Amino acid sequence: MKVKNYMTRDITSVLEDTSMEYLIKVLFRHKRSTIPVVNNENKVIGSVSTTNIYEALQPGQINHSADLEDLLRTMKEKKVSNYLHTGLPIVYENDEIIKAINLLLRNNLDAIFVVNNEHILTGFISSIDLLASIIKH
Helix, strand or coil: CEHHHCCECCCCCEECCCEHHHHHHHHHHHCCCEEEEECCCCEEEEEEEHHHHHHHHCHHHCCCHHHHHHHHHHHHHCEHHHHCECCCCEEECCCEHHHHHHHHHHHCCCEEEEECCCCEEEEEEEHHHHHHHHHHC
């Protein structure tokens, strides 16, 4: 059972020079908690998640709403590259489903990005997709 047979191909990505304001709108619009970040050749270089954003806000360090508003205003103007998380596990389209399951479990993830042999982003496979693969067989 190959990843390519169960993956979701409809995926939205952003470039590392994208503004955080735009990225947050993309997260909201697509109801995703993580968006892959790609280079100009559509190769995955990392991701930005809602967790990265919340950690950057450092809620324990903010004492007033005005401080939070200033921080949010500053964040919106920054680029995705400032909040980029790298070193994510990926799977290839032709990998076996079991590899994706192991990576999800080992890294406590809900989804993994999928690339082709040229390392170009082609989609993602989620824990729900993996359950579907088990049920179908």
